[in-house]
Every structure is written in structure tokens, then in C-alpha cells.
Amino acid sequence: MARRWARSTGILAAALLAAWLAPTGAADEAPLDGYSAASSKTQREWEAKFRALPDPKLVRANMERLSARPHHVGSPYDKDNAEWILARFKEWGWDAKIETFDVLYPTPKRRVVEMTAPHRFAAKLEEPDIAADPTSSQKKEQLPTYHVYSVDGDVTAPLVYANYGGPEDYEELERLGISVKGAIVIVRYGRNWRGIKPKLASDHGAVGCLIYSDPRDDGYFQEKVFPEGPMRPADGVQRGSVEDFPSNFPGDPLYFDRGDPSAPRYTAANAPGITKIPVLPISYGDAQPLLAALGGPMAPDGWRGALPISYHTGPGPAQVHLVVQSDWGLKTLYDVIARIPGSSEPGEWILRGNHHDAWVNGAEDPVSGQSAELEEARALGELLKQGWRPKRTIIYCAWDGEEPGLLGSTAWGEVHGKELQQHAVAYINSDSNARGFLFFSGSHVMERFLNGVASDVEDPETKQSVQERRRLSNIGNARTPFDRAEIRGHSDVRLQALGSGSDYTVFIDRLGVASLNLGFGGETQGGIYHSIYDDFYWYTHFGDTEFVYGRALAQTVGSAVMRLADADLLPFDFAALAEAVRGYTKDCEELLKKEQEETRERNLQLKEGVFRATNDPQHPRHAPREEAAVPFINFAPLDNAVDALGHSAEHYRRAAAKAAATGGLFTSPEALRPINAALRESEQHLLDAAGLPHRPWYRHMIYAPGLYTGYGVKTLPGVREGIEQRQWQEAETEIARLGRVLTADAAFIEKAARQIEQSTGGQ
Ligand SMILES: [Zn+2]
Numbered sequence: 026m027a028r029r030w031a032r033s034t035g036i037l038a039a040a041l042l043a044a045w046l047a048p049t050g051a052a053d054e055a056p057l058d059g060y061s062a063a064s065s066k067t068q069r070e071w072e073a074k075f076r077a078l079p080d081p082k083l084v085r086a087n088m089e090r091l092s093a094r095p096h097h098v099g100s101p102y103d104k105d106n107a108e109w110i111l112a113r114f115k116e117w118g119w120d121a122k123i124e125t126f127d128v129l130y131p132t133p134k135r136r137v138v139e140m141t142a143p144h145r146f147a148a149k150l151e152e153p154d155i156a157a158d159p160t161s162s163q164k165k166e167q168l169p170t171y172h173v174y175s176v177d178g179d180v181t182a183p184l185v186y187a188n189y190g191g192p193e194d195y196e197e198l199e200r201l202g203i204s205v206k207g208a209i210v211i212v213r214y215g216r217n218w219r220g221i222k223p224k225l226a227s228d229h230g231a232v233g234c235l236i237y238s239d240p241r242d243d244g245y246f247q248e249k250v251f252p253e254g255p256m257r258p259a260d261g262v263q264r265g266s267v268e269d270f271p272s273n274f275p276g277d278p279l280y281f282d283r284g285d286p287s288a289p290r291y292t293a294a295n296a297p298g299i300t301k302i303p304v305l306p307i308s309y310g311d312a313q314p315l316l317a318a319l320g321g322p323m324a325p326d327g328w329r330g331a332l333p334i335s336y337h338t339g340p341g342p343a344q345v346h347l348v349v350q351s352d353w354g355l356k357t358l359y360d361v362i363a364r365i366p367g368s369s370e371p372g373e374w375i376l377r378g379n380h381h382d383a384w385v386n387g388a389e390d391p392v393s394g395q396s397a398e399l400e401e402a403r404a405l406g407e408l409l410k411q412g413w414r415p416k417r418t419i420i421y422c423a424w425d426g427e428e429p430g431l432l433g434s435t436a437w438g439e440v441h442g443k444e445l446q447q448h449a450v451a452y453i454n455s456d457s458n459a460r461g462f463l464f465f466s467g468s469h470v471m472e473r474f475l476n477g478v479a480s481d482v483e484d485p486e487t488k489q490s491v492q493e494r495r496r497l498s499n500i501g502n503a504r505t506p507f508d509r510a511e512i513r514g515h516s517d518v519r520l521q522a523l524g525s526g527s528d529y530t531v532f533i534d535r536l537g538v539a540s541l542n543l544g545f546g547g548e549t550q551g552g553i554y555h556s557i558y559d560d561f562y563w564y565t566h567f568g569d570t571e572f573v574y575g576r577a578l579a580q581t582v583g584s585a586v587m588r589l590a591d592a593d594l595l596p597f598d599f600a601a602l603a604e605a606v607r608g609y610t611k612d613c614e615e616l617l618k619k620e621q622e623e624t625r626e627r628n629l630q631l632k633e634g635v636f637r638a639t640n641d642p643q644h645p646r647h648a649p650r651e652e653a654a655v656p657f658i659n660f661a662p663l664d665n666a667v668d669a670l671g672h673s674a675e676h677y678r679r680a681a682a683k684a685a686a687t688g689g690l691f692t693s694p695e696a697l698r699p700i701n702a703a704l705r706e707s708e709q710h711l712l713d714a715a716g717l718p719h720r721p722w723y724r725h726m727i728y729a730p731g732l733y734t735g736y737g738v739k740t741l742p743g744v745r746e747g748i749e750q751r752q753w754q755e756a757e758t759e760i761a762r763l764g765r766v767l768t769a770d771a772a773f774i775e776k777a778a779r780q781i782e783q784s785t786g787g788q
Pocket of ligand 1: 390456457
């Protein structure tokens, strides 16, 4: 209690400092959540030993080895890395193996981007090597610049510029009277996930799509370009996946669910995740002549990037010829899976993963995270030698095939889905890592837990805890006085909900395994994402050059794994979940109100003739369309469920606190076992077997990647996207369904609270 209170008031900084300096546990230290006084003391001692082990020099050595050559899916060095990782786990005393999966993985055979009018220009589509950067010249092993899962095509059409290619950009084009039907759309990277861009372009009738990196977003407008600075040089290209997984399913596009023999199977010709139109990424060096040749109206203010041209929308007179042809072969994935068996609760699994495949050398993405994961594994192996025996089984995973669409983790999660739903306690993910602030993102049942862990890890730059540093930075970055007051009034850093974009997706969205996504960032600037310049040279000049944040990541995740593996009572807490869901519900109610007001106002302005009166005939814009009035929707089923969830969560918190204070329950494994079994499955109570509307693979009713944001999360996705897409009936149906799911969850939590009270000896 004291520690948490200290965080909330900020008064006891000195006491906190003492706790870090003497982490073996001062006498007045409150037990860790889920631990008795005695087990907490032992746990703190082991964790302190663990946190002393990770070594920045070894994190650096891991990176140097893993990023030495290009290692995309199907490449020799990808397999070589997997075998090297396997050998390390074995050397450190883990029981490790490789699981393989064959997956559809197209690689480019022919790529053409050329302008045929008003003058000829052929795009290079190549990233030159840089003399100072030794691995940039490994030409033969580098994948060409392309988008994996673009359909093959050969099209010639007028060009249209569509800003970031989001829904609001197409509305703006419509106001300008510009159609993309039959056109090739050029859009810039940013704001939404890249796979959304060709999807929306084809939804609006375009026949091809080019995505370029504007220097305003990650080039010279931000900082000097590589190799003088960290940002994207003129010919740097962002490769990436364009698999349409937010509206279908992640993983191999040929399998809806690899673990279910009755689930739909596809071919390369009919897989719904493959784009409908050809798409290629290009550099700003290649994009500039194309954009400069566009006519038509001047692009709106917010659409203008940092190239030395005036940005026009087209269509034409620029005509572009675009060709994409791939080899549609299968490639083998190598997932490394390593275990430390649990001593007393081997049937309860703590999972931790990071991917090892990259687009090219991938020092930052993903090797910065993978190197930390390996350093944790070495340190845990060291503790085993010293006699530490985790109660629960620990499973470390090094995933292959993340870059093309979370292939390795999704295949493994699906194939082992049934046992994971029985045994998994939690999954902790990391990916890229840099200097800065710890991300707090994941399942809200772990909010309190993660705050506790992060309070015990020291920030390398400020020597505060990484929890306190994040909390203070949140105050500094808060946008409104209300937000600031909210942060100050709450000792824990709130978790951000998970969308998608890394390997936790199958665990949380499909299987209902409580998940965290951890990493540091916010201080390192870079424009080398998914290019040949994301390599050891770049990282050791511009990334976490001393590898102290690599150490901090290993310390944070390793401590979290240990604390989950050894807890008497699983340290899940439902109050943060209830509060988060209450907040999301309020957001949805406000979103509806905003839609009502905006529609009413727009229709009124149409009637008044505002658009006609303000239209400049030399820069004409169409008036927006009149929309039907937005109806009221009944939120009562959701509001009532949220209240019930809040009451149950409070009840659970009281019961767990009382059990901790009296102590008896915590020393009886027999009494704890059924309670922990229930807690282990608690996240699954937030799933609905039918899945989200139009995308049944996604079963979590609280979190999902956005249909039109991709990586960006949509909370209460059925309800929120129903409102955003003006499907009022669907939104109302989803409110009722979510209400039922949450009411059942509240009853489940209530039952768990009573189970604890009975085992503690009545109320
Ligand atoms: Zn990654």
C-alpha cells in the first residue's frame, strides 16, 4: 500500500529511491499484489538478482549478430538466426525447439513505375548503398522495395494525389469534384496503416496505388537525413505488408484459422487479404517528379508535404504506368519456442515473444526488442543455476514472419489455440525498442500489475522509476486541464488499449489471453523504418547507442514474467478494466452526440445556402451531401452492464486485499488453484464466439484494430464502428450484445470474489 500511495502523491520519492537501492525489501514494504508477506520478500530478492544481470554489452552483441545480414522470411539468414537463437536458449538451460509453418509469401519478379505523360520519367525503385554504412551494400540478399500481398497487375492511368489516403481525404476529393475512378492514386505514408491506403483507393474505383514517404513526415523536414542524421534519405523506401487483415484476419492469407480444419481455406487467387489493385512503395526521390507533374486544383493546406513543389491533386496530366508481378510461392517460417517448466503449477503458462524476421537487416525493427528478449532469457537461465524455480511454466517465443502480417505468431497461436485457452495466463510482447518512455499498453486487468513492475525498474537517463517517468511525461503531454487533473488524481499510469501491428494480436483478439505490449520510445528519431538503412550502423549512431534501454526493456519484461510466474494469487485486477470500459462507453455516447450535432449543423447550412454563397468560382468546391438526421440510440444495456462490472470489480478488490491481509489463502496451493484457474480465463469472458460484425476472426468485444485505422485501436469496436459508419441499427444491436458480454463478465468476477472470501474464511 505504501508504495502505491507514494506514487500517487509524489511525496515519498526518497522512500522509493531507498526501495530501488535496497530492493531486497525493506521491513515496511507492502507485499507485492498476489503475494504473501513471506513470498513477496523472497520474490523481491530473486527479482533484484535478476535485474542486476542484463548487460548492455551483450544486448549490443545480440544485435550485431542478428542484424549482420538481411533476414526476411524465406532468406538463408532468417533460418540461420532462428537456429542461432535456438542454440542460445539451449545453452542457457531452456528446453527449446523450432516449430515450422509453410506460408504464402510472394516476392517481386517485376516492378515498374514510369510516367508516360506529360514527359517520360522512370522511377529507380532502388535504395543505393552508403559508403559509411557497411551492411547497406549487401545487395544480393536484400529484398527489393515492394509491398507484400499486393495483387499482380499492369495498369496505365492518370495520377491523383490523395494525401494520406484515409476516408476523410476521399471526402475532401469529392468536395473538390475529383474522382479517382480509373486512376492511379498516389498517397503518402502516415496517419493510418499502409494496408488501408490501397484498400480505400480500390473501394473508390482506383486501378493502382503508389505510397511514398514525404520528407515532412520522416525526412529532412524533421532532421538531417542518413548518414548525417537519422532521417530518411531521398531514395529510402518503406517496404511493408498491405495484407487487409483488419477487415479479414491476420496471418497467412490462405488460412482463416490454421488450428480449425473446418475453417475456410483460400488460394492466392481468392484470398480476401490480398489487395484488389497493384500497389508499390516509392521514395520521395521517385515521387517528386510525379507529384510535380500533377495539374488540377491546389491540394488543401493540410495535404502539402515538404517537397519543393506546389502540391496539386490531379487528375493528370501525369500518366503513370505501374507493373507489379510476384513469385507466389510458399516459404517456411521458423518459430523458436523455449520453455522453463513450472515447479508446482506447470499447467499455467506465462508467454513472452518478439519477432526475429525483418524487412532487411532490421536492427531496430525487430532486433532491438529481440536482443533484449535474449538477454532476459540468459538472465533467467542464470537464476536457474542459482536455484530459482518458477512456480509456473515460462514460454519464450521468437517469432518468424511478423513483417508480412503476423504470420508466425498467428499460425502458432491458432494451432495451439485450445491448449493456450486452457493454460495461458498472459502474453507479453515487445518489438522495436529505443530511448525514452515505457509504453503502457495492454489488457486492463494487468494495469495495476504493470504499474507495480515498472515502479521497480530504473530509467537509465533520469534514474527515476520508468513508471514515474512515464507518469510525469503524461502530465507534460496532456492536452487539457481535465486530462492533467485525471492523471494527477490517479497513481497508476493508465494502459492504452491494444490495436494491432505486432504479435500480440492472435493472443488477445482471437484467444482472449490477457496481453501486454512493452517497449521504450519517444526520444529516438528515425526515418529508416523498413529500409536497408535500418541496420547496426544506424542503430549504433542514432538509436539506443549505449543499449541501456535494451537493458531496461529486459529488466522490465523479465521482472513482469517472474512476478506472474511466481505469484500465489494471479495479480489481475478488474477495477481498471471497469474504469476503462466506463470511459469508452462515454466516448461512444459523445461520438453519437457529435454526429447528431454535426449532421444537424451541416444540413442547416445547406438549407441556408452557406456553401453556395462562399464558393469561389475559380476554386470551386461541391457542397457536402445532405444526410438523414442521426437517431437517438439506447445505451442503457451497456450503461447497466458497466455499473455491474464496476461493483463486481470493487468487490473483487476488497476480497483480494482482505485475503492478502489475513494471509491464510496465500499459503494454500489447493485453495488457490481453482481461483487462479478462473482468473487465468478471465480475459476470455470478454470474447464473443460470433466475433465482431463482418469480421468473425476478431472475437474480443473491447479491443480491435480499426477497420480504417489498421494498427490504431478501436475500443468497443462493434458499437464505435457502427456509429462511425452510420449503421445505427447495427450500433444498437452491438450495444445489446456488449451489454450481455459485460453482464456475464461481472457475474464471473463476482463469483471469483466470493470464492476468495470463502477460502479466506467468510466475509
Ligand atoms: Zn517489428
